[in-house]
Amino acid sequence: MAYLMNDELDRRIRAALPPVEAAEPDVALLARVTARPREAVRRRRRAAPAAALVAAALAAFLFLAVRGPEQATAIEQALRWFDPPAGTVLHTRAVGTLGEREVWVSADDPSRMRVVERRDGVTVAFGVREVYDGARDTIYMATGEGKAVAGVAKPGQHDSGAAKRPGDEPRVTKRDATAAGKASLPLAAGGDPVVSKVRALLAEGDAVVRGRERHDGADAWAITLRPGADRPAWTLWVSAEDGRPLAMHDPGDPARGKPGGDTRWTAYEVLGPEALQSVREAHPGARVVRDDAAYLAALERLGH
């Protein structure tokens, strides 16, 4: 038996690369990106106190928001809600296909966020390398320090060594624990995926204002995809008063295996930086387990 040399191995992996046709840099995308305001850059160059900057940003934002969008500016107004000013926290609460989901995310760093999901009366919360299981009132935190569990968690035995708790315990194999100990941990989330997706689609310039409608009892602008865009036409409804997002319908793309969904925002607001709490700050009385394998097992158990 002969072993593959590195060159041979690399050639084989390279040959397995899915075909991607070469393309020149998208000039239209560059133009749309560089047309965006650079709030973050301006903020960093100022020497003013942070609180004054946030207050100024919020004041400017609210001034623009309460003017009310004309049809021609409805998309720009909506985009401001999806791309809030630097130094702020976007807070949303949505119900729909994904159940009920509440998100606080930093406008400066989407990886800094807290997500709360409510399923069947149980609260589950996710943060940066921490997850809260409401059914057990326990926060599982990743250490990323290569610490494996002490021994192997057996069914019915809690992996932190605390008293036994009822319910099924995930069976964590030694290999899983070792892998977890190598800090191969899930990424921090990158912001609310619905918000991120809509922001990208709006920024790409493929959206048009379909017209003014009544949606769920509210006076709204309906924004949808430009005809001819190579994707199913989703619809976003924003308040005709201030451009605040109200709801979205994504028909999905069954031919590409992409499911659709409906989202209705019951809260959508831009807050100061103090609004973003960690999972621990939000659940101060919960038990805390600092263990990479337990953290991974909790993510799997909670379907994240």
Add this chain to the structure above:
Amino acid sequence: MDFELLYRTTYPKVRAYARSMAAEADADDAVAETYMTAWRRQADIPRGAELGWLIGVTRRVLANERRSRRRVGALRALLGRQPPLAAPDPASRIEDGELRAALLRLAPLDREAVVLTAWLDLSSADAARALGITPAAYRMRVARARRRLRADLRTETPLESPQWHTS
């Protein structure tokens, strides 16, 4: 920072990464989101690892999209429990069945490390930045992944299988 120069020099590989990890529409959305983020956060882009930073952002955007879609599947109870997914998995896009199986036996980050190196020819600094690990950890993971893949993907040649003839 000359943003236009950054865009023009990095766009081909950022796009290639996204297109190799996701369907065309999702990939293009992720590329747009990446450069929007880069435009807002130019001061955060590290000198000498710009490409790695950009690919790291693209990776997170794609992971978020996959996470969102997976929760929909779980709620609809179509497929039952699903394994946790981190970043987009390059193995899922490989048609070479033997290679895919061998890659899937690696730890997820080891798999990403060795595939990123081969597919995009990234420097250690860029690849480490994209994966969110140190360059030393990246080199260790690539070496370990290659060692295990070589053991899994042994080749046989006629010279290696001597035929013993007895009379």
